[in-house]
Amino acid sequence: MIRQSQRFLTQLYALVDFVCIQLVFLFSWWLKFDSGLIPFDGPLPFKHYVLWSFIYGALAIAISYFINFYTPKRRKQFSFEILKIVQVHLFSLLLLLSILFIFKEVDVSRSYLLLFLVNNILVISFYRYIVKLSLKRFREKGYNKQFVLILGAGTLGRQFYNNLKMHPELGYEVVGFLDDYQEKHEVAYQNYKPIIGKIDDLEEILNRLIVDEVIIALPLDAHRKFGSIINVCEKIGVKTLIIPDFYDFLPSRPYFDNFADMPLINVRDIPLDEFRNRLLKRVFDIAFSLTAILLTLPVMVAIIIAIKLTSPGPVIFKQERVGLNRRRFMMYKFRSMKILPEGTLDTGWTIENDPRRTKVGTFIRQTSLDELPQFFNVLFGHMSVVGPRPERPYFVEQFKEEIPKYMVKHHIRPGITGLxxxxxxxxxxxxxxxxxxxxxxxxxxxxxxxxxxxxxxxVNGFINKNAY
Known part of the structure; x- marks a missing residue:
């Protein structure tokens, strides 16, 4: 059931956003022109800026409505909100600059506008985070509930019920189940919400109970009922969501594509398949790795000297790894082991108190300093700063037969660190x-x-207790 209060909350969000923008305007004005912290050529008319602040606020609210930023987001992560906030205020500033250009307003400080933009993003992100955190705690205490009816009391419906109970911060409450083959749950599931009718009773139950969303958790052989179920829900005004009976094969965020005028479910949608995402990640990788190399250069020089003085052999250890699209590359590390006899294959894991380690090697492995040369792998495009850790071809061949979906990790560049x-x-x-x-x-x-x-x-530190 669509709540009347949602429209009020949307309007309240828009009003608070507008007020925040005006408060940020006042703070940015003070910071730029009155605080004395930032030098400027001379005072500019305050009333001149007030007008453009109101226009900017109106533009931001209009864009927020246009991109559906004020729709309910209880199932969305906060990173989604931050992305939307950045988009809204970047577009608002671009539109404002266009308007200033059209009206030939040349007296507005560009540095002030940049300060205004950054402060808006920071302040609104902060207040939205406080609101989201407060709503989560509010819902955990049983307030601001959304009521859900589950169609299907089988394995699929029960699993959804269990998963929903694990997230009280979302504020969803199950009112019951509908099922054509059971009148009550089995003994093992007696603590679940009851089965309150059959699928054909859906319309009567929706008219009698407060239900916001209907979850269809029926097996594939019941697909013929989906059309009538959706028609009933739309007639009453209740949202309908379908859990596919083959969800185990789908990614955590299924993506619907269109091919030959038919909707298709993309089984493995990867955000980094998009060029703009790959470009953003690659630019960041280059900038981050160059910075890391410059900052750690004294440490790397000290490690090179220590390795040379304590054991014979090369400083850099090169090892073949499997990377993006299953292509092989040579990954660099500071050598931490004694040189293997010629012709010996390295197909074993390192163990605790491994006799192959050098004294310097024990220290740099446990502190992860042996991996510093991998920033050069990042520069060369073999690796990324963040991604799945690459493995040796010998183990890849072994793991792909033993571990389901192991080879999916090779859809993106491997990383120095990962989730x-x-x-x-x-x-x-x-x-x-x-x-x-x-x-x-x-x-x-x-x-x-x-x-x-x-x-x-x-934050967790670079000390690796499991590195031998």
Whole structure:
């Protein structure tokens, strides 16, 4: 059931956004022209800026409505909101600059407009985060509920019910189940919400109970009922969502494509398949790796000297790894092991107290300093700063037969760190768990996700207890 309060909340969001923009205008004016912190040529008329601030606010609200920014987002992550906020204010500023150009307004400070833009993004992102956090806590206490009716009390419906119960912060409450083959749950599921009727009772139940969304969790052989179910829901004004009975084969965020005028489900939608995303990630990789090389250059020189003084052999250890699109490349590390006899194949894992390690090697492996040369791999395009860790061809051939979906990790460039590593899955840890994290990362990549992983890697430290 569509709540009347949603329109009020939308209008309230728009009003608060507009007020925030005007407050940011006042703060930015003070910071630029009154605080004395930023030098400027001379005072500019305040009333002149007030007019353009109101126009900017109106543009931002209009664009927010246009891109559906004020629609309910309880199922969306906060990174989605940040992206929308950046889009809204960038477009608003571009439109404002266009208007200023048309009206030949040359007295408006461009540096002030940039300050105004940055402050708007920061302030509105902060207040939206506080609102989202408050709503989550509010919903966890049982307020602001959305009511859900599940069609199908079989395995699919029960699993959805269990998953929903694990996320009380979303604020969803199941009112019951409808099922044609059961009148009540089996003994093992007696604590579930009850089965309150059959599928044919849907219209009567929707008219009698408060239901916001109907979840169709029926098996594939019941697809003939879907049309009548959707018609009933749309007649009443209730949203309908379908859980496909083959969802185990789908990514976490299924993508619908269109081919020959037919809708198709893309089984493995990858955000980095889009050119703009690949370009953004590549530019960031180059900038980050160059910065990292410059900052760690003294450390790398010290490691080179230490390796040369303590053991014979080359400083850099090159090892063949499997990367993007299953192409092989040579990955660089500082050598931490003794040189293997000529003709010896390296197909074993390192173990605790491994006799092959050098004294310097033990330290640089445990502190991850041996991986610093991989920033050169990033510059050469073999790797990315963030991505699934690459593995040796010998183990790739072994794992692809033993671990489901293992080869999916090769759809993107491998990384120096990744989601699995930032969560402690490094060294001698579960390959299956690492692959689950890698696939989640591949299917849910965003630029902010990369920043989060890098930050988590830094915060958690570089000491690897599982590195031998």
């Amino acid at each position: 699995a590593q930032s969560n402690g899955l490094r060294g001698n840890t579960s390959i299956e768990e690492r692959i689950k994290h890698d696939i989640f990362y591949i299917e849910n990549w965003t630029f902010l996700f990369d920043i989060k992983i890098i930050w988590r890697t830094i």
